[in-house]
Amino acid sequence: MHYLKDIYKEEIFETVFENAYHCFVVVDGEGLITYMNNTYCDFLETNKQEAIGKHVTEVIENSRMHIVAKSGVEEIADLQYIRGNHMIANRIPVRSEGKVVGAVGTVLFRDTKEWKKMNSHIKDLLLELEHYRSQLNNQHGTTYSLHDIVGSSPQMNELKNKIKKVSPGDVSVLLRGESGTGKELFAHSIHHLSERSGKPFIKVNCAAIPEHLLESELFGYKEGAFTGAKKGGKLGKFQLANGGTVFLDEIGDMPLSAQVKILRVLQEGEVEALGANDTQKIDVRIIAATNQSLEKLIEEQRFRDDLFYRINVVQVRIPPLRERTEDLRVLSKYILTKVTERSGKRVIDFDQPVLECFMTYQWPGNIRELENVIESAVHLTNTEIIKVEDLPDHIQPNSNFLQQNGTLKEILNNTEKQTIERSLKKANGDKLKAAKLLGIGKSKLYDKIKKYGI
């Protein structure tokens, strides 16, 4: 007697897999795709001929099927980021005669409406989590401590030691450094390490507050001080920070009129709210930051020298990123982890040429720029490893071949391979489009893809 499954095995397989609403993929022990149903092909905008035989990571973003096909450890309900959305993936190893020979994968919530709903739900939850985390951190106004300052270059170690020394006590500190070097991070750390850490840390962005509002923002106002003043008045940043620290960011942009008032607070330890008849005693520590040369501003009479001497008791210079390239690797990894945790996309490392590229780039925007570059690369990459092609054009070394070693032929081949890979990426895998971008015929492109094993 034959069982039904023996007679119609193929038909049953076909019916189940091809008519399913779910995406199915099967890989062999090497991670090469041996089967993919139409639903999955449609979703990935590919077809069976293209997909079958390729390594799964070339076809599916963030896939771990090849790992499961090796480890034999199933992964159920894993969150996977594919084509801009969070999907639920199951990966089950296939065994034959006790050996792991491959894996079967399914992706749930393919149905557009269903997964859109689930996806927006997950995004909402991630945002909510982020909100609570930052609320918790913000309770005392400080979000960072010295532990959050990544870097172990000699310059960074020296800097951290200096910060440890100046933090206790009340001396004013002037942080100098280019934009994005981490001045705010250091200001937080100084507060955190001081006796004032249990008291508020209040940041004033001197460049962002319009001149006519600066005084009321800094020193507050009494009810009825001017038309439009709030009932009950408003406390200024200095009153809010009483007992704690005021961080005057971008102090070089502070208007002269406000500089006089700040000087008075520093000299006399008292503030006068707008419309008030009396002054109020205030005890704050000042940390100021600038990326401009205050000396030059003094020469141009845009900054008061008496205020400069007050805030410049201890000066801390934060070196630009290009002067401490030893920190690049660890910083990049740290930022990558932060970005992937936030976005839910699985990207685990950088290709070596990416790090080499980082080493030679000048980083005018310093760590903030590094953060932006990594964030955009994480969104653009189709694999778990960030490649040079995932970087913004201006970061990529355009004279790449000049830095390569090897014979002329090897260098030319390598450059040709990289150019083809980039064009394919730009054309989203569309070979006709890529051939057009490269100004060559489709069959020539196919030959080269084959030659270089792309």
Ligand SMILES: Nc1ncnc2c1ncn2[C@@H]1O[C@H](COP(=O)(O)OP(=O)(O)OP(=O)(O)O)[C@@H](O)[C@H]1O
């Ligand atoms: N050593 C570091 N380790 C980890 N993150 C850092 C480090 N330095 C800077 N960052 C990050 O880089 C970004 C920019 O830092 P921050 O805002 O402190 O720079 P800044 O010098 O105050 O910039 P600006 O002058 O433009 O205000 C922040 O997101 C910060 O967390």
